[in-house]
Amino acid sequence: xWECPRCQRWFANRNQSHACGTFELEPHFAGCDPNVRLAFxxxxxxIRELGPVTVLPEKTRxxxxxxxxxxxxxxxxxxxxxxxxxxxxxxxxxxxxxEYVSPRNLVHHFRISGPxxxxxxxxxxxxxxxxxxxxxxxxxxxxxxxxxxxxxxxLSTE
Numbered sequence: 001x002w003e004c005p006r007c008q009r010w011f012a013n014r015n016q017s018h019a020c021g022t023f024e025l026e027p028h029f030a031g032c033d034p035n036v037r038l039a040f041x042x043x044x045x046x047i048r049e050l051g052p053v054t055v056l057p058e059k060t061r062x063x064x065x066x067x068x069x070x071x072x073x074x075x076x077x078x079x080x081x082x083x084x085x086x087x088x089x090x091x092x093x094x095x096x097x098x099e100y101v102s103p104r105n106l107v108h109h110f111r112i113s114g115p116x117x118x119x120x121x122x123x124x125x126x127x128x129x130x131x132x133x134x135x136x137x138x139x140x141x142x143x144x145x146x147x148x149x150x151x152x153x154x155l156s157t158e
Contacts, residue, residue: 023057028075037113042118042125043073043082050130069140070133071126073112080112084129087137094121104137 028038040062047053047064056063063072073082087104099107108125111117131137 002097011100022031023059025055025062026055028057028062031077032075033078036078036080039112040073040075041072042115043080043122044083045072045110046058046118047127050127053130053133055115064133064138066130066133068133070129078113081109082112083107085126085132086125086128087132090128091126092121105132 011031023052029040044055051066053071054065056069061074063069064089069085071084073080085101085105085107087106089098089106090108091098092108094110095108096111097109099109110122110125112122
């Protein structure tokens with residue numbers, strides 16, 4: 001782990017690019033529909049069920065970090081734009097875009113309109129992304145298991 005000497009934020013990789021700064025959570029929700037904040041709180045609750053997490057308000061997003069950032073949300077007036085980092089490509093109609101960052105880190109973008117959208121599918125994505133945040137996907141056994149298809153129920157019990 002590497003700590004930025006300027007902002008004291010921890011990263012999995014030395015000299016990781018980032019924008020130093022201290023940001024607050026509340027300004028992200030200024031002018032947002034109350035359902036946006038409720039959806040955010042539901043996501044935070046689901047992630048906290050998985051284990052310890054650092055919620056990092058940044059300039060343009062709110063990131064969720066274990067060893068590395070594994071998910072983020074960007075509050076908009078009437079929705080949350082968000083993404084999860086998965087170690088595999090996961091085709092799903094709710095993903096608006098998938099970005100290839102590295103062979104084991106694919107960013108899957110989605111939109112949430114309110115707390116009802118934070119359902120079992122989203123929970124399954126967060127379970128898988130949390131493991132990526134812990135970098136568990138880097139073990140040989142985990143890489144092999146990425147080739148096996150899994151259901152949301154299987155993901156939630158891992």
